[in-house]
Amino acid sequence: MPPETRRRGRPSGRTGTDLLDTARAVFLEHGYAGTTMDAIAARAQISKASLYREHPSKDALFAAIVRAWADAGRDAMRPHLQRLESAEDTREGLIALAEIMRAGILGREVLRMRRLVTSEAERLPEVAAAYLEDSWERNIRALAETLRALADRGRLRAPDPHLAAEQLTWLVIGAPLNRRLLAGTDDPDGHAAPVATAVDLFLAGYGPENGPLHA
Amino acid sequence: MPPETRRRGRPSGRTGTDLLDTARAVFLEHGYAGTTMDAIAARAQISKASLYREHPSKDALFAAIVRAWADAGRDAMRPHLQRLESAEDTREGLIALAEIMRAGILGREVLRMRRLVTSEAERLPEVAAAYLEDSWERNIRALAETLRALADRGRLRAPDPHLAAEQLTWLVIGAPLNRRLLAGTDDPDGHAAPVATAVDLFLAGYGPENGPLHA
DNA sequence: CCTACCGATCGGTAGG
DNA sequence: CCTACCGATCGGTAGG
Known part of the structure; x- marks a missing residue:
């Protein structure tokens, strides 16, 4: 089995910018209160624990999403x-x-x-x-x-x-x-x-x- | 005890328009998701059961509040x-x-x-x-x-x-x-x-x- | 009109 | 030994 397929030591789900895009989609669909961290983790194919390691709270995740979005729309x-x-x-x-x-x-x-x-x-x-x-x-x-x-x-x-x-x-x-x-x-x-x-x-x-x- | 004090047969808490005003204040303070039916009932000095008898759901209560508000602002x-x-x-x-x-x-x-x-x-x-x-x-x-x-x-x-x-x-x-x-x-x-x-x-x-x- | 309580689900964290 | 990740479950609270 080639190492690319095993991906040993690499996360298999979305992280970083991909994670923010995925989370943004969930927030836009269900609103802030209607969005659960579980739903985001599921959509991103990572565990909730991994999600919390990247973003220490729901508010912090939301802030990161908005920042990335505003950044992308600059200029x-x-x-x-x-x-x-x-x-x-x-x-x-x-x-x-x-x-x-x-x-x-x-x-x-x-x-x-x-x-x-x-x-x-x-x-x-x-x-x-x-x-x-x-x-x-x-x-x-x-x-x-x-x-x-x-x-x-x-x-x-x-x-x-x-x-x-x-x-x-x-x-x-x-x-x-x-x-x-x-x-x-x-x-x-x-x-x-x-x-x-x-x-x-x-x-x-x-x-x-x-x-x-x-x- | 004078009848005004006993208020027999009259609800002691807020109902009708008073209730809507009270509930509106709570919604404005805490937002939709942050507002609990318990908080509204407590503020209005009625039981949650009474609240639900006047308004069958949180959404219905909210709709009544917005309608009353818009009505008051007409003209x-x-x-x-x-x-x-x-x-x-x-x-x-x-x-x-x-x-x-x-x-x-x-x-x-x-x-x-x-x-x-x-x-x-x-x-x-x-x-x-x-x-x-x-x-x-x-x-x-x-x-x-x-x-x-x-x-x-x-x-x-x-x-x-x-x-x-x-x-x-x-x-x-x-x-x-x-x-x-x-x-x-x-x-x-x-x-x-x-x-x-x-x-x-x-x-x-x-x-x-x-x-x-x-x- | 109220207290007590429900099925479910929340954000966040434990140990391994 | 490390980093990256998981299943399971915590204490509290939601609308009804």
């Missing part, structure tokens, strides 16, 4: 921001970006992760704070830098790029995110406003030759 | 919308309304209730849907009607008042709501943008003589 928007920055037509570039932001934030996994972190935010404030920073504030700042760059080239007028970035973001995702968080998962979001309506209001205030925001 | 914005509609200065009227919306939605109890409903939304979709309708969609529609009335009197230009109402709402509360939901409760929201920035972007698009939204 996820970078390439799309690059495309916006070099877009011929600023309005169309903004619409394309807005479409990607909306699809990303309203994705099932992202939505469920958000619900999970939010529901435990009071009990585990440092976990929620890290999530907020890595998967939100950081991306807002990146968008703000792109808006500043566009302003520098006369494509926009944005005296406060960070504020503008927040406003654009919430114009795009506020209503559908709220609906998805509170309505069941089944809503195909048929009656969501096109992202262009958000971009047009944004440009009414921040377009290069528009608006009393710069009076 | 909470009406008087403030009246004031906006008769405001001398539209911008200042919008700012005053925005201030009230923000304060209301970011209140501790409202925020905690929102977290609670959201976290159980997948398990109890009809509860979350009722909450969304009564304490959200309904208020958006009321705001939309006010905006339409202002447009009719030439104070605004709003071809789609419902869309405009949603956009104003999320410009005002999106960023601080997100931060409060994910950050601990301690944040005094020092670095929140003034509501006037939201109103000004809104007016850049919907002001009576502004913007390419009406080109």
